[in-house]
Amino acid sequence: MNLTRLRLPAHLPVSPLAAWVGAAISFFFLVLLLGFLPAVARDGEVIRLAIEWIPALGIDLSFRIDGLSLLFGLVISFVGLLIFVYSSAYFRGDPEATRILIVLVAFMLAMLGLVLADHLIALFVFWELTTITSFILIGTRHEDALARRNALQAILVTAGGGLCLMAAIILLGEAAGSYQLSEIITRDLTDHPHYSAILTLVLLGCLTKSALFPFHFWLPNAMAAPTPISAYLHSATMVKAGLYLLARLHPSLAGTDLWFWSLAVTGGITAVWSSIQALKQRDLKLMLAYTTVMALGTIALFLAADSGKALMAALVFLLVHALYKAALFMVVGNLDKAAGSRDWSVLKGLRRFMPWTFAAAVLAALSMAGVPPFFGFIGKEILIAASLAVPAGTFWFTGAVVVSAALMAGVAFFLMTSPFFGDRATPPKKRLSAAMVVPPLLLAALGLIAGPFASFLPITPLLQSAALSLSREAPTIELTLWHGFGPVLYISIGILLAGAALARFFVPVHRVLYHSPGKLSLTADRVYDGILHGLLSLAEVLTLVLQNGRQRFYVMTIFSTLVGLIGLTALNRSFLPPALLGGIEGIPLYQWILCAFIALSVLLIVFSHSRMLAICALGTAGTGIALFFVIFSAPDVAMTQFMTEILVVIILTLVTLRLPVFHNYAPGFGAGRIRDAAIAIASGVCVSALMLSMVHEPVDLSVSDYYGANSYTEAKGRNIVNVILVDFRAMDTLGEIVVVAIAGLACHALIKLRRYSRGQRFDARNLP
């Protein structure tokens, strides 16, 4: 069905029905998952559900709900609900809205499947579904070349990682002896001989999906998508899929130096680098995109560690981030819709005109900055405390956290002030409906409520049971605002002060960074472009070289390859044709004469300068071969060979006489012909050698014996060859007849074509 047919007329500013369908679906899943909350979070149960899918391959569609799945599932369905409500107003009157929202619903379902799946193959299918829907959604504005390019980049990077993940899944399943995650996470695979390969492939899959260094470049480009999609896919959910899988496999794969350092280095670099990049942006949405990459890096950094404290910190920060980041994206979407710009240097003084959006921005940004009593403050305190307690690389962890958190605080303070304060004479063009204001406000307010009431809400047991899914060591962390005086508090205050100072001097800092002469010329984006361009050029060169339309070149390539491959195999196996002389004793003279006759005829074809002589030699060679069949007990073959040989000679004569006389286009015996002769002789030698080694081996007669034994008893025929053709392999013979018939028709058509084109160019309309 063509989805674009569903679009509503553009002049009708109705809110799309699909948004409300999506909201209803996400609300259903939210309630469903909340129903599991008491059992999973309080009692630590694991709920499993399996549906047979491909029983022959041992693949079933099994789901598993434990703390980690539930945490992700709740975030996906809750943020999804708000995003759909928001979309109902955002896409109002958009002719593409229904198409976009249907894909968005599909994405949400795939994402839920991904985090709830127990079987690795099912997980992989959902994983790829999120990649594909993300591609479609980034390319929503497909009339824009840049959007198309960015969508292609996102799918090439993430699907490339997906291929690695598939390899990883197969290795993982074989190593653990099961494809069920419930089984795999009970095994410690760090001693497995394939451990490094598994880990490398898993990391490639997860780093690309979650836009971590060095694959971080696709995420800011993915901001070509409309804002609700960026808020949902590229901030709250899909980019967390990689982190989810890393967390999920933590019990089986973590605990080695390889795991620790690869994630710590990647996460740390991603966090710091992208926070600096965020300061360079003028587009508020791009700024948010870079802070998302920073958050992903921070979570990856803490997944590196093996302590319950660090894992708990990663999960808390994940939840904090999901609450404030989606809200901020929606705020930027509101600014864009109302004031028509996302450039902070243009947006000023909107406080009075958009009070509720302003309130949402303030609440979300304070949580992002980590100001008490917001939930973000708890998240940051836990990060700092965990980074101080990391057994190895404490400096690296703490440094990365402090630097990125301070920069983030600066960005957050800037975000909540710059667009809203200052002078503005004219009110914004559009008014926003409640559906665009309530969702960000609700999300941001949750960040405020979750702070002081973290211990009362089911957040703490949920996070703890999620952390328990990652590590056997039960984390004993209280989510409270006040931990007493100590280094953690001082660092936290320092971060806030640094952030405030940065926000105060944001514009000069931005200018310095923006105009810095040290702007790296070698960005990952350009490397990607270079690789893509190189790949295309290579394909082009290969096509031009290999598919150059010259028949002789093709023949040459094919036979040179044949010679090369046979020669290499022969050298590798130190293959030598078996002794030659053993087979030639006792051959009667008439057979020698026949062979010599054939050989001479064939050579005559090659060296003859006359067409007719060559055709005659072709006929004698064919006849000689027919005689050969007669001697060696193949009368039917001989008969057919005689018949076709006669026809070949007649037809060749007829056609060749209409062609120009035998002209030698390469007279003499130049370098070209020597090369041709070398290829020809080498191929002949290879064929001879292969045949010699074949006849040296014992022959397997079981199929022939079967035909011989059943020819009369089953098919009532005494000529076994004929019985095979018309009875045992009758369908083959039918196919052969069809081929000949088609060849005949094609010949006829080719000759007919001439008649119509004589005197005029061919035109299909002139055909009868």
Next chain:
Amino acid sequence: MEVVLCILTGLIVACAIYLMLDRNLVKFLFGLVLMSNAANLILFSAGRLTLNSPAFIEAGETLPPEHVANALPQALILTAIVISFGLLAFSLVLSYRAYQEIGSVDMDELGGNTSLSLDADTDERAVNNTIRAEL
């Protein structure tokens, strides 16, 4: 005798390829005929050679005699002969028509880009123009 057949087939293959590499289209067709013959001989040798004992079941018997010729490769060769005849007939007509259209039987004039160009756009445009002109 198998050993001699192997070497003979190698010779036929070498001659066939040499002919197929010739610039003259007619020689290419001769090479094609020879190549089909060589392929049949390879099939035949795979079933081994048997003197004076065709794969027949005597009247009154239900089973073939001991050491009868291998019938399977013969059936395959029969199919192959007919198919290669069809192929040859089609190639001949095609070559004839190509000669009528182009006026040459020089393989190098029949097609192919004479110079390797990396500029696909211009190439494509040139091809499109040619097609348009043809029509």
